[in-house]
Amino acid sequence: MRTHVGEVLALFREHGELSRTEVIDVSGLSRSTVNQRLAALDTAGLISEIGGGSSTGGRPSSRFAFNRSRAAFLTVDIGATGLVAALCDLGGQPFAHTQRSIDVWEGPRPVLAVVDAAFAELLEEAGGPEVWGIGIGVPGPVEFAAGRVVNPPIMTGWDGFDIAGWFSGYAVPVVVENDANSRAVAESRPRAADAVRHDDLISLKLGTGIGSGLVFNGQIIRGSDGAAGDIGHTRAAVSDSSAPLPCRCGNVGCVEAYAGGWALIRDLAAVGVPAADVAEVVSLVRQGNLEAVRLVRQAGRVLGDAVADLVSILNPESIILSGQLAECGEVLLSGVRERVYQRSLPLATRNLSILVSSLGEFAGVTGLALITADQLFDTGNIDTLLERLAPAA
Template sequence: MPTRDSAGDNAALTNASDIFSLIATGAAVSRSALLERSGLSRVTVTQRLNALIAADLVEEAAKTLPSGGRPTRVLAVNRRVGHVLVANIGEAHLHLALMSPEPAVIAQSTLRYEVAEGPAATLDRIADGFRRLLSDTDGGDGMLLGIGLSLPAPVDYKRGRVVGPSIMRGWDDVDIIGPMVGHFGVPVYVDNDVNLMTLYEYRRHFHLADDMLFIKVGTGIGAGFIADGKIFRGAHGASGDIGHIQFDSDDPPLCRCGKLGCVEARAAGWAIARDLRAHGFKADNARDVIALVEEQVPEAIMMLRKAGRVIGEVMADVVSILNPGLIVVGGTLARGGDFLLSGIRELVYQRCLPLATRELNIVLAPPQADIALFGAGQLVVDNVFSPAGAANLLNRMVSTAVRPDRPERARRRMGRAG
């Protein structure tokens, strides 16, 4: 836990949230950049920066930046400032992790899970799992900064609640944030898994793109959209729900949402597995589909190509409306590579006007396990280190400041409840 010097200036520290946010988000990583970006006087910047350094929240790294004159030392948030707790609620598992602010995994666990358990029991299980992670790591470094939850359902982000029909039966309009705040007393953020995958991919691999569309093709199908560097969620969290766009046909397949002819019912992992079973193959989910593709089973390859064309058909409409500069395809079925991607590209370039596709790139996401979990960590960090979040964090730290005569007791308190 970063500790305060007993002679430190609490007022200067609580007023330093703007400086702290600029450093934490990478918007200003030198003293001169802080002067330029903050618009504050040199004396004020120096006073507030010194308070952050005295509190061990910010450090001047040995690395330097070229500046045309004397080398400029890089300012960075102390990695020991704190940690975050995140959970990805899947359809059959709960994946929990304790993460550093990068975000990077410190410790993690996976629990079997069924949606039928209901929201109250599930949130209690997550809270218990978080406590075990904290116990196993002796509370982690620093204080608990916040909690992030990823859900496989539409989420009203402002209220932190599942909205509308989804596979998470019984979760509609249930308060998720309240119980978790009750357990840990820290900020809690909840979002749809595809939005979080989109956020992480954008921040880690494609941050140079102003506008990006991410498509998750796995057990289900969904999309997330980055507009001017920010997640676009829509009015109530339903943005990007392309899996339930319907196509007319003579014999539309039944979707698990109860409607006929949805994109998911034609191209999702569960739908391809259904069709492979009809041909005599053992396939229960998207992973089984990819296993058959990797074994070069012709029927599996053919169905994955067909799925790509179905997704490409709906993406052509999305491209015509949103005009993204980049489409990133991820999820379990993306491991099928060009077998999936070629169909998407074919329909998008065939159906869209040249103006919309002239500089459009359609690529596969870099392979990485459970990016929704990392996205949940990124969501917490983004909020905690935002100007408003940084002010709240510094106020929390001052109100629970470590006293020199009881540092260990205070450290355990802050690590447990923030």
């Protein structure tokens, strides 16, 4: 009977609110089936009836809205040197958040202990909301189905660690996702009722390292094992004759070895401009430090060359830069744009936009909440949720 209740909920997640008649029109289901499904979602508190339905032929049609604040997701976007933890509503909007400095090289246990403490603080601050799921973003390749990191180039000690299992005490579904993928999902979904979905985009996460998330036809491209989009460790197209630079993944000549935050810190040190972290690189650029501006613009070109190939192969509608290094703004963007427009096919760049994310530091946690919601509200899982929420007969 509830086979398609997940599809009806998906309509509310996308549109925010709909009248009964609109649900019938969009879903193609019969009025009696729609009535049943709306009743099931209403009983579970996932949608609520609101006033002011539009009139069709004189009879007002009742109107319902997705009840985003029915429960919450705990999310954490783990970077190499810091993390953002947030409580998000069911629509992915963060409503309580906190940040911590960490060192991802210390391994999973110390870092996840910091996450536990951050989660406890958020839950207390928000007055103990009902939590329906947990989303964990990590800066490395993730075997999505298993919730584990696999052979991460930088996350020493994390290989194969059962991250989802660490959070089993919460007794809710746990999603583990690559940080660039979560950002790509956040960018692709509309944030206002009248906004449009971006079904084909590439999201670049630029911090200490470099990653990319690919959303095409509205779906994350994870590839067969979860490794898709690892642009930072593809070969950099640099034309000088010197030996390729060593990368921290063990290989040489990677894009990250020329354009990653850690590579910029290395190159700045070599010209006598010390920067302790990526945040300092960004502030040097903002202060107009000539060496920093030159190096970041050059990093943008290396990045642009790498992205140009993806643009020709995949023809996205937008490329969106996020992560700390993206705060360099135009200085970085100009290098990326220069190479992409120079090297990609004209048809692939005709309508292409290349811009810095407007989601700022919350891009990661927003995407994680949306992916956790996708899993929880999937047609295969929603029946279990509704049964749990149904009042005892």
